Amino acid sequence: MTGPIDSDSLARAPKVLLHDHLDGGLRPATVAEIAAEIGHTLPVPDVAELGEWFRRSADSGSLERYLETFVHTVAVMQRHEDLVRVAREAAIDLAADGVVYAEIRYAPEQHLEGGLSLDEVVAAVQQGLAEGEKEAASAGTPIRTGQLVTAMRHAARSREIAELAERHRDNGVVGFDIAGAEAGFPPSRHLDAFGYLHEANLHVTIHAGExxxxxxxxxxxxxxxTDRLGHGVRIMDDIEVIGxxxxxxRPAAKLGRLAGWVRDxxxxxxxxxxxxxxxxxxxxIAEHPIGLLKDLRFRVTVNTDNRLMSGTSMTQEMTGLVQQGGWTxxxxxxxxxxxxxxxxxxxxxRLALIEGVVKPGYARLGAG
Structure with a gap:
C-alpha cells in the first residue's frame, strides 16, 4: 500500500512496543481514584482536567514541571493492589490499541513507600500484567507482555536491581534498564550491575542519547x-547529511565511527x-530524525515512552509519522x-509473532 493510509488501517495495524514506562501510562481516572483513597493531593480535581494537566505539564518546557507529573503517578503506585491495577490496565489499554507485544519498564525502588519489598513490587506488577493479558485475550485482542526492571542512574542500587531482575527472569522479567538524568550520571557508574547481568546472560537496555x-x-x-539504546536519538550528532x-x-550521508558501529x-x-x-x-514529528535513520537503515523502532504525559498511543505515534513524516x-x-x-x-x-501475527496482520491491510 503506497497511497493514503486511513485511520482504521492504522488502528488495526499490529504494533510492538519496547519503550513504555508503567508510571507514565496511567489512566487519569485511576490516578484520581487512588489518590482520593490514600489522601494524596492532586494539582486539579477533575479527571478530564487532570489528563490535560499532565499533557500541559509535560509540554511546558519546564523540567521541574515535567518531573512533577511523575510525583503524582508514583504516589498512587505504592500499594500491592494499586500496582496490580495499574499493570492490568496498561496491558488492556495497549492491547486495545493493537499492541501485540509490549515491554513495560518501571523502577521498583520507587514503589517501596507502602512497605512492599522489591520482590513484592515485581510480583504485583506481574500479577497485573497477567490479569491484563487474560482480559485482553477474552476481548479478542491478545497481547504478550514482559517487564523491564529499571534502576535509577543517580542512585546506588543498580547491582541490587540487577539481582532482582535475575531472580524474576522466569516470572515475567525479560530485561534490565537504567533511567534518569544522563548528564553527570554516566552509565559506566553501574559497571558492577552490567557485569553481573552479562554473566547471567540477561538482556540490557540503557537510556542514552536522549x-x-x-x-x-x-x-x-x-x-x-547494552543490547538496545533507550531513545538514542542523539546518534544524529555523528551523522553528516551530504544531500x-x-x-x-537512500539519503546521502557520512556516518561517524560511532554511528557506523551502531548501524553495523x-x-x-x-x-x-x-x-x-x-x-x-x-x-x-516532521523533522524528527527517525525518518532519516529509517532511510539510512538503522534498526529503528517506534515507541510511546509515557502515554499519559505525552497524551499518546502507538496508533497516534504511527499516525503522526504517516501524516507528518510521509511514512507508508x-x-x-x-x-x-x-x-x-x-x-x-x-x-x-519472536519468530512466532512475526510470522503468525505481524506479517499476516499487515498483509490484510495490503502491505508485505
Whole structure:
C-alpha cells in the first residue's frame, strides 16, 4: 500500500512496543481514584482536567514541571493492589490499541513507600500484567507482555536491581534498564550491575542519547555492552547529511565511527517521537530524525515512552509519522518487525509473532 493510509488501517495495524514506562501510562481516572483513597493531593480535581494537566505539564518546557507529573503517578503506585491495577490496565489499554507485544519498564525502588519489598513490587506488577493479558485475550485482542526492571542512574542500587531482575527472569522479567538524568550520571557508574547481568546472560537496555549526546551513547554501547539504546536519538550528532541520494536511493550521508558501529551492529534504537519533541530532542514529528535513520537503515523502532504525559498511543505515534513524516504502511511494517527482532523474549517466540501475527496482520491491510 503506497497511497493514503486511513485511520482504521492504522488502528488495526499490529504494533510492538519496547519503550513504555508503567508510571507514565496511567489512566487519569485511576490516578484520581487512588489518590482520593490514600489522601494524596492532586494539582486539579477533575479527571478530564487532570489528563490535560499532565499533557500541559509535560509540554511546558519546564523540567521541574515535567518531573512533577511523575510525583503524582508514583504516589498512587505504592500499594500491592494499586500496582496490580495499574499493570492490568496498561496491558488492556495497549492491547486495545493493537499492541501485540509490549515491554513495560518501571523502577521498583520507587514503589517501596507502602512497605512492599522489591520482590513484592515485581510480583504485583506481574500479577497485573497477567490479569491484563487474560482480559485482553477474552476481548479478542491478545497481547504478550514482559517487564523491564529499571534502576535509577543517580542512585546506588543498580547491582541490587540487577539481582532482582535475575531472580524474576522466569516470572515475567525479560530485561534490565537504567533511567534518569544522563548528564553527570554516566552509565559506566553501574559497571558492577552490567557485569553481573552479562554473566547471567540477561538482556540490557540503557537510556542514552536522549538529553545527552554521543558520550552517553558510546559508554552505553562500548563500555556497558547494552543490547538496545533507550531513545538514542542523539546518534544524529555523528551523522553528516551530504544531500542528494546514494547509489541505493537512500539519503546521502557520512556516518561517524560511532554511528557506523551502531548501524553495523544492528543496535536497536528505541525512538519515541512525541516524547522526543516534548523534551527538545527533536523540533517536530516532521523533522524528527527517525525518518532519516529509517532511510539510512538503522534498526529503528517506534515507541510511546509515557502515554499519559505525552497524551499518546502507538496508533497516534504511527499516525503522526504517516501524516507528518510521509511514512507508508510498508515503513510501519518494517519498524514493527524491527521491534520484534529486537525484543528480549526467546527467538522462537519472536519468530512466532512475526510470522503468525505481524506479517499476516499487515498483509490484510495490503502491505508485505
Amino acid at each position: 538529553a545527552f549526546g554521543l558520550p552517553s551513547i558510546w559508554e552505553a554501547v562500548q563500555v556497558c555492552g 542528494g541520494k546514494d547509489e541505493y536511493g 551492529k544492528r543496535i536497536p534504537l528505541e525512538l519515541c517521537p512525541t516524547s522526543n519533541v516534548q523534551t527538545g530532542a527533536a523540533s517536530s 504502511l510498508e515503513d510501519l511494517r518494517w519498524v514493527t518487525i524491527n521491534a520484534l527482532k529486537s525484543a528480549f523474549i526467546p527467538f522462537d517466540e
